Amino acid sequence: MGPALSAATAGLDRDGARPGRAFPERHGARHAAPRALVHLDRPLMLGAVLGLAGALALTGLAAAWLARPSKPAGPVVVGMLAPRPVVLPAAWFVRPGAGAETGGDRIDLAIPWSDLTGGALPGLMRVTATRAPETEAPLSPARRYARFLTAEAQPLPEGLMRRRFRAGTPFEGEDLYLAEGEGGRFAARCATGPSPEPEAACLSEVRIGALSLRLRFAAERLPSWSAGLAGLERLFGSEP
Known part of the structure; x- marks a missing residue:
């Protein structure tokens, strides 16, 4: 393998291993989704879980209130x-x-x-x-x-x-x-x-x-x- 071919191969390897790329740009492939988006989804998921837990807690309180013993009627x-x-x-x-x-x-x-x-x-x-x-x-x-x-x-x-x-x-x-x-x-x-x-x-x-x-x-x-x-x-x- 000649020096020029070795240099081209090394450049290709560097491009293929570069973060955020699935394939080298010269193949026409689009960039992969930035990792920052994954980090943005986690707060949203945490908020949804907390919201669901709060809704369940409110439902339990409402059920307990409805099931409370009624006051004796006259x-x-x-x-x-x-x-x-x-x-x-x-x-x-x-x-x-x-x-x-x-x-x-x-x-x-x-x-x-x-x-x-x-x-x-x-x-x-x-x-x-x-x-x-x-x-x-x-x-x-x-x-x-x-x-x-x-x-x-x-x-x-x-x-x-x-x-x-x-x-x-x-x-x-x-x-x-x-x-x-x-x-x-x-x-x-x-x-x-x-x-x-x-x-x-x-x-x-x-x-x-x-x-x-x-x-x-x-x-x-x-x-x-x-x-x-x-x-x-x-x-x-x-x-x-």
């Missing part, structure tokens, strides 16, 4: 169902604001047993209150269900009588519990097997004053039927 006055206004805690209403519907003809409540009985019983009694129909006194539960019942009757220590429904009737799989003979004061139908809603395994319908009450509660609360009924009478009775 009592609700229901004045259209009964002859006299009924004052009930707002926490009992199943549908928030339902008590304010003065023109409504129904209220749905979930009343703690402890509030009804004054004891420490767990669970809730679900109550649907409507105006009682202006009709003659209905048949007693014992007479109403007579054609569906077996002849078996079992007295219980809580003042109840248990009757069994015959197989093949619409009430198969339930037992009927009657208080005071024919159940004129209290009666309930309760599932005999596992219930999809154990807290609503028993159904009872009672009339207190001008109101008809449909009750749902757990079978374990049957022994407390008298105390629960007395609590409902205090709440909805015609006398304050």
Whole structure:
């Protein structure tokens, strides 16, 4: 290799290794992007990350504020169902604001047993209150269900009588519990097997004053039927 060719080759090597060039200029290639641009992107990326973190923090604060325990609402006055206004805690209403519907003809409540009985019983009694129909006194539960019942009757220590429904009737799989003979004061139908809603395994319908009450509660609360009924009478009775 002659001196001139060696010098040209050395120049080519220097041009190819020069920073910022992908190929020698004599090949017509464009310059590579300056490294300064890469350094300019880093502050932008850092700012974006910090902005995202701040947005997430604000979102968490907003969620915590929305999930904060609400202040206990005051009592609700229901004045259209009964002859006299009924004052009930707002926490009992199943549908928030339902008590304010003065023109409504129904209220749905979930009343703690402890509030009804004054004891420490767990669970809730679900109550649907409507105006009682202006009709003659209905048949007693014992007479109403007579054609569906077996002849078996079992007295219980809580003042109840248990009757069994015959197989093949619409009430198969339930037992009927009657208080005071024919159940004129209290009666309930309760599932005999596992219930999809154990807290609503028993159904009872009672009339207190001008109101008809449909009750749902757990079978374990049957022994407390008298105390629960007395609590409902205090709440909805015609006398304050």
